[in-house]
Amino acid sequence: MAVPKKKKSRSKRDSRRANHDRLTLRSLVKCSRCGAVRLPHRACRECGFYRDRIVVATEPTGA
Template structure:
């Protein structure tokens, strides 16, 4: 079996492991109904529409 010739340093080890912990930014798109920015594949918080349908009925606070 193959064995390492030298000890892997802490810096080299940590640089290698850092690749797995990178975070992706959330994909933000424009709502086609109210043109507000929202997360993709989720109901719009501003108007309550998703995929062209009103999912949440928004009531104006009086």
């Protein structure tokens, strides 16, 4: 198996590890019904709305 010839520098090592946290989902879209921010291709967490219909029954919060 191939083995790295040289030890990676601290900055190379640290920047590689720092990339880990950046690989989280960053894209968000607004719900077309209630305007809440939601993940793309997911039903809205606030109103359970997805593609012109309610797909998830949401319980009223706080009531």
